[in-house]
Amino acid sequence: MADDPAAAVSERLVAHLFRHEAGRLQAVLVRWLGLHRLDEAEDLVQDTLLQALTVWKVHGVPAQPAAWLYAVAQRKTLDLLRREQRHRRLAAQAEPAPAAEPGALFLADEVTDSQLRMLFACCHPALPPEAQLALCLKMLGGLSAAELAGAFLVPVDTMTKRLYRAKERLRAVAGPLEVPSGAALTGRLAAVLKSLYLLFNEGYSSAHPDQLIRRELCEEALRLALLLAQHPRTNRPETHALLALLCFQVSRFDARTAAAGGIVLLPDQDRSRWHQPLIARGLRHLAAAAEGNTASEFHLEAAIALEHCRAPTYAATDWRAIGRYYDQLLHLKPTPVVALHRAVALAQAAGPAPALAAVQALPGLDSHGLYHAILGELYAQTNQPEAAAHHLDRALALTASRPEQDLLRRKREKIINQIN
Amino acid sequence: MEKFMLIFHSAAASAEAFSNPSPEAMQAELQKWNHWIGGIAAQGRLAGTEALLPTGRTLTGPERLVTDGPFTEGKEIVGGYLFVMAADLDEATRLAEGCPALEHHGSVEIRPLMVMA
Numbered sequence: 001m002a003d004d005p006a007a008a009v010s011e012r013l014v015a016h017l018f019r020h021e022a023g024r025l026q027a028v029l030v031r032w033l034g035l036h037r038l039d040e041a042e043d044l045v046q047d048t049l050l051q052a053l054t055v056w057k058v059h060g061v062p063a064q065p066a067a068w069l070y071a072v073a074q075r076k077t078l079d080l081l082r083r084e085q086r087h088r089r090l091a092a093q094a095e096p097a098p099a100a101e102p103g104a105l106f107l108a109d110e111v112t113d114s115q116l117r118m119l120f121a122c123c124h125p126a127l128p129p130e131a132q133l134a135l136c137l138k139m140l141g142g143l144s145a146a147e148l149a150g151a152f153l154v155p156v157d158t159m160t161k162r163l164y165r166a167k168e169r170l171r172a173v174a175g176p177l178e179v180p181s182g183a184a185l186t187g188r189l190a191a192v193l194k195s196l197y198l199l200f201n202e203g204y205s206s207a208h209p210d211q212l213i214r215r216e217l218c219e220e221a222l223r224l225a226l227l228l229a230q231h232p233r234t235n236r237p238e239t240h241a242l243l244a245l246l247c248f249q250v251s252r253f254d255a256r257t258a259a260a261g262g263i264v265l266l267p268d269q270d271r272s273r274w275h276q277p278l279i280a281r282g283l284r285h286l287a288a289a290a291e292g293n294t295a296s297e298f299h300l301e302a303a304i305a306l307e308h309c310r311a312p313t314y315a316a317t318d319w320r321a322i323g324r325y326y327d328q329l330l331h332l333k334p335t336p337v338v339a340l341h342r343a344v345a346l347a348q349a350a351g352p353a354p355a356l357a358a359v360q361a362l363p364g365l366d367s368h369g370l371y372h373a374i375l376g377e378l379y380a381q382t383n384q385p386e387a388a389a390h391h392l393d394r395a396l397a398l399t400a401s402r403p404e405q406d407l408l409r410r411k412r413e414k415i416i417n418q419i420n
Numbered sequence: 421m422e423k424f425m426l427i428f429h430s431a432a433a434s435a436e437a438f439s440n441p442s443p444e445a446m447q448a449e450l451q452k453w454n455h456w457i458g459g460i461a462a463q464g465r466l467a468g469t470e471a472l473l474p475t476g477r478t479l480t481g482p483e484r485l486v487t488d489g490p491f492t493e494g495k496e497i498v499g500g501y502l503f504v505m506a507a508d509l510d511e512a513t514r515l516a517e518g519c520p521a522l523e524h525h526g527s528v529e530i531r532p533l534m535v536m537a
Contacts, residue, residue, distance in 0.1 A: 013451065018443035046440070051473065053446045057453030057520075058469040058500045144442030 013061050016216075018049055020223075021066055022142030025073050027118040028105050030139075032077060035121065035177050038167055044080065048073040070106040078102065115140060116231050117177045119224060120188060123195040126173040131166035132195045133202065138163055141220045151213050152202070153400065179233055189234055193242050193298065196221045196228075200246055211257055218253070222246045229285075240289035241298035247282030248305035251275040263403045267314040279309045300329040319349035336362045340371055343378075352381035369398035373408060380411070385419045421505045423467060423533045424512040428519060429496040430526035452520040460504055460515055469502035496527075503533075 022045055029041035051072055052065075062068045104110060122135040134152070137143045143151070149159035180188040203217030225243050228234040255273040258264050286302055304325045311317040326342035339362050347355030356378040365371035372395035379388035392412040399405055441449070460466045474497060476490045490497055499521065506512035509532060516528040 013447065013454070016444065016447070018447040018450075022443040049443055049446055053450050054473055054499065055471045057450050058457060058471040058502060060454060060457070061450075142443040144444075147442055147444065 019142035021069050023140040024111050026139050027114040028111055029077060031114040031117060031177055032102055032105055035174055036171055044076050047076055074102055112230055115227055116179050119192055120179055121174045121177055123192040124174050125191045127166055127169055129198060131162060133199050134162055135166050193238060196225050204249055218250055237289045237292040238296045238298055240285040241296055241302050244282045244285035244289055245298050245302035245305055247278045248309050251278035261403060263407050297329060297333050300325050319345055323349045336365050352378050356382055369395050380415050385415045388415050424504050424506055425501055425531045426516050427501045427529040428499045428521040430499055430521050430524055431496060456518040456520060465504045467503035467505050471500040472498055
């Protein structure tokens with residue numbers, strides 16, 4: 001398409017360039033100016049991007065868009081610092097220590113480093129989980145408050161307040177912007193991985209009606225996890241285990257959605273649509289994850305996801321192996337939700353009756369849509385259609401997702417027909 | 421072929437409404453502009469373009485009154501211009517029709533250049 005200039009300029013504009021560069025620039029400028037000047041860094045980035053929009057819309061996108069943005073952002077930041085210096089001189093105040101050599105901050109390795117520092121700050125354990133996710137997406141992913149509100153299905157006002165409070169809290173607790181080292185690293189890295197895992201699940205769990213938004217959340221989690229793997233300090237087995245898990249899950253993304261937007265369940269998925277390069281990539285990360293003698297929950301979840309990826313047909317799935325991984329996972333993370341998923345594997349390996357008994361024994365899941373959906377399924381499989389219909393009704397009432405509701409309604413209809 | 425100048429105005433009100441767009445929205449806007457101008461270039465009708473930053477000042481009247489900002493009386497801001505080659509004013513107008521500024525209630529001025537023979 002070399003003869004189409006419109007296509008030629010747009011080719012330089014990779015998908016989400018503005019969003020991703022906003023995240024990179026924010027991280028670099030916050031590192032330069034300090035965490036206490038977060039808002040100013042954000043304003044400088046916004047100004048830089050607006051200038052790019054004004055110039056690029058008539059001149060086209062330059063050959064090196066990122067370098068262009070870095071040069072403008074650097075100049076704007078230096079202008080701000082010089083103006084302040086002048087004011088201080090006029091007010092006869094003491095000069096602060098000169099800022100670090102700024103040019104070096106824009107080198108590729110340092111940009112990655114800045115993003116990781118920011119990632120550790122955003123996932124600070126003193127912040128509530130929903131604030132961590134919002135901050136990651138705002139500061140590193142370049143999403144606006146309105147876009148975040150759309151992604152998390154809350155009013156814009158709620159999201160604006162959440163971000164405001166999160167930033168206030170961040171300034172208060174985060175300390176210097178750095179990638180932790182030594183003894184502090186393990187705990188802090190675990191918190192970051194956990195946040196990225198939650199971010200991914202937010203996109204993957206299909207709670208959101210818009211498939212595109214869900215996909216972007218998943219891709220953002222994957223992108224940030226890949227950053228961790230690039231840094232010698234955070235390039236650890238558990239990082240690769242999470243990455244392996246994310247790759248395996250993303251590989252099934254296309255096959256999970258029908259043309260009309262409905263959910264296609266695992267047994268019905270066209271396995272030829274699973275993305276093999278991602279599965280191969282997941283395998284490489286899983287191999288890297290095996291260096292060491294810890295098996296984190298991500299190792300086990302990745303192993304479970306791999307069993308699915310590796311089965312040529314649904315019938316050929318090794319449910320016993322999956323059951324064993326769930327046993328270990330439940331040992332590591334003894335929560336009712338893990339036990340619920342384990343019961344699904346148990347139903348396949350040992351039949352619906354023992355699985356039903358296991359699920360009935362689980363406490364505290366009454367407000368959980370998936371719990372009722374699985375109970376409904378197991379009651380149906382054990383010929384108790386009335387109980388099945390009751391739980392599918394409960395599940396229906398508990399999900400906001402249109403495709404999920406359609407799926408539950410179809411199941412319920414089938415069961416009602418059996419009763420009549 | 422005659423030469424025309426297309427001048428894009430955006431309403432200041434809509435410029436304010438659009439003053440805090442998300443990066444994703446900016447990229448979408450940019451792609452519209454690149455597509456429009458790229459299309460004119462593809463027809464071999466583009467004869468030059470310039471962008472104007474939304475900053476600067478305005479000098480007015482015999483008093484040389486200085487005001488900050490490029491806004492004129494009508495609260496419109498000129499965002500940039502481009503030169504196109506067209507057979508006549510009608511054709512130049514057709515080229516201007518795809519201008520994305522129009523979607524935000526802006527306007528495009530289409531002005532023939534006087535040729536000094």
